[in-house]
Amino acid sequence: MKAVGLVVEYNPFHNGHRYHLAQAKRLTGADVVVAVMSGDFTQRGEPTILDKWSRTLAALQNGVDLVVELPVADAVQPAHRFAMGALSLLNDLQVADVVFGAEHPDWDFAAMVKAEQDFNQAAFHQFNNTYATQFNQQLEAVTGHALTDPNDILAFAYHQAKAAGDFGFHLQPIQRVDNHYADQQLTGAISSAGAIRQAVKGHQDVTETVPAQTASALAKLTTIPNWEQLYPLLANHLIQTPASLLEQTYQVKEGLENRLKEAAERHRDFTSFLKAVKTKRYTYGRLMRVAFYLTLNLSDQDMANYHPYHRVLGFTAAGQAYLHQVKKELSYPLITKVNQRMKNAELALDYRAGKLYQFFGTPEQDLTRGPIRLV
Amino acid sequence: MKAVGLVVEYNPFHNGHRYHLAQAKRLTGADVVVAVMSGDFTQRGEPTILDKWSRTLAALQNGVDLVVELPVADAVQPAHRFAMGALSLLNDLQVADVVFGAEHPDWDFAAMVKAEQDFNQAAFHQFNNTYATQFNQQLEAVTGHALTDPNDILAFAYHQAKAAGDFGFHLQPIQRVDNHYADQQLTGAISSAGAIRQAVKGHQDVTETVPAQTASALAKLTTIPNWEQLYPLLANHLIQTPASLLEQTYQVKEGLENRLKEAAERHRDFTSFLKAVKTKRYTYGRLMRVAFYLTLNLSDQDMANYHPYHRVLGFTAAGQAYLHQVKKELSYPLITKVNQRMKNAELALDYRAGKLYQFFGTPEQDLTRGPIRLV
Secondary structure (H helix, E strand, C coil): CCEEEEEECCCCCCHHHHHHHHHHHHHHCCCEEEEEEECCECCCCCECCCCHHHHHHHHHHCCCCEEEEECHHHHCCCHHHHHHHHHHHHHHCCCCEEEEEECCCCCCHHHHHHHHCCCCHHHCCCCCCCHHHHHHHHHHHHHCCCCCCHHHHHHHHHHHHHHHHCCCCEEEEEECCCCCCCCCCCCCCCCCHHHHHHHHHCCCCCHHHCCHHHHHHHHHCCCCCCHHHHHHHHHHHHHHCCHHHHCCECCCCCCHHHHHHHHHHHCCCHHHHHHHHCECCECHHHHHHHHHHHHCCCEHHHHHHCCCCEEEEEEEHHHHHHHHHHHHHCCCCEECCECHHHHCCCCHHHHHHHHHHHCCCCCCCCECCCCEEEC | CCEEEEEECCCCCCHHHHHHHHHHHHHHCCCEEEEEEECCECCCCCECCCCHHHHHHHHHHCCCCEEEEECHHHHCCCHHHHHHHHHHHHHHCCCCEEEEEECCCCCCHHHHHHHHCCCCHHHCCCCCCCHHHHHHHHHHHHHCCCCCCHHHHHHHHHHHHHHHHCCCCEEEEEECCCCCCCCCCCECECCCHHHHHHHHHCCCCCHHHCCHHHHHHHHHCCCCCCHHHHHHHHHHHHHHCCHHHHCCECCCCCCHHHHHHHHHHHCCCHHHHHHHHCECCECHHHHHHHHHHHHCCCEHHHHHHCCCCEEEEEEEHHHHHHHHHHHHHCCCCEECCECHHHHCCCCHHHHHHHHHHHHHCCCCCCECCCCEEEC
């Protein structure tokens, strides 16, 4: 059996995703579709609108054959680490191709990655600009293209990861069919995930943009998971923890701990807190991830202890057969059911992220839960 | 000027308190009434129904001349430490008498304290009983009385503290006029604080039981501070912090950290959490204080760094004159206005407790706030 791999968040799973995966399957002649999906928190550190089980079920009912969770240690990360984490799993799962949408699928991303190797790293120390801005200044000078669209950025990161990881699959960029994810307006049956989330918040009808499972799960939401709800947990942690301990948090260094602590003491909501800590040096995405790391009390030590694994969230009959085909050759452990031992060991970070997500009122996310079987 | 000292929580300030302080003044012939009052959290570790400023104003308007905050490090403590903390401040403030209500003011508490010295300490290690139960078994055998009523327990603790601290004031127990604080029914103009809180929760009219300031502050409450609201902060802290770090929390030792952590992972509300951690060894009061220490991330080191001070919350003209009379001879520092330096130094714990209380929607409790002056 031949598999095509996808890297997804499905936040939520919508018609554009269904179209995209059908296209990926057709394009590559694959028998099965394998998706590596973020859990309950996105790359930007935001809680997903639906939990990972609901999103897995929608994916399985609409063409995905095997859903593997991208562990939170790799999922809530900047593009380069997110890409490396996801592609490492897909490579280990022996997919023949990885297909992904890009705003400019015609660009020669592999050549851009090569160009990067000649960059003047010493010039990357303008502290009044984000790394991304400085990087783009150099990239545009050399290749004529700047990475400003989110899926182009990921496409570049996938090519970087493939080069660094010596992965066996082919990378296949395709044109994105939905509108830019930043667009906040519905555009008919194919609308962006961001526009759909925005519409749900505004109590608009989104049934024409999503499959039945997503529609019914969205209809059952009593509260839309968001950072404002988690903010008291974050703020109290920042207020009550000495700066010397905060500094042991992953990515919280160089005085950022004091800046965050002070902002938490002064601000009563997440939006004004975030605005107060924002500088040119840190993007909002970075700061939201930092907020997540802090609320999860994710330490440098926690990250050092992390080792990748395949956490299976669900499969169809074809996905099950494919898993059976590849499982003896996997380099990473295969986890189907989370037991008491795992929650305090290799799976601790995902377990804790699930517990954090449960403050939105969802059921237990991990312990004793086995994969969804659509067989 | 001669002063009488009171140890109070005023949760909230009611008619019984007004009666009690007038009686204390008459009984001792004092010119001024000095109250050492808990801040925003009670001895049992519960948030007060009104914040310390509102309670201070009510007290000043109804006969108290000087309100000094009992620092949280001594306020949220079992009776013996609470008593020692409060009486140390009153002794330093040179009050001539300390008057307090007791269920049995006729008992010879001083003799009971002496009797305690002959107790067999080795017999205090029945881990299936609380310390209080074992203590009472011995006390009753020797003196014929057991300490079961809350104000008798405090009365005993005051006598213990006076003996240990060699304090200069006289201790004057008087009969409590309100009903037992555990009674949950209003009993007319003089009702217990517990009954009044219960009535406020049930949207009953309490105006006849409290002075105008208390009534108007209670009427403005949009939410009644309670542990259920703080529970997500506590639960997430327990879930996300390794047991080895939780163990550095004050009073969290000997496996209690694991028991608490596991209960937080399983329970979604404070009531069921508390029930899950309860054993014969720990009283509910103790566990609520532990919940407070954890939410405040109060470490053994924090407690070791604590040194008493007089934090003035408010005064009348007479209170101001009295303060002027005694201030040159105080052993503990006198703090009127909290500045930026203090919030990270000697006042850190009270500042953090105030920040925790602010999650109930109240304004800043400490920073740059000076005493209420009813002059």
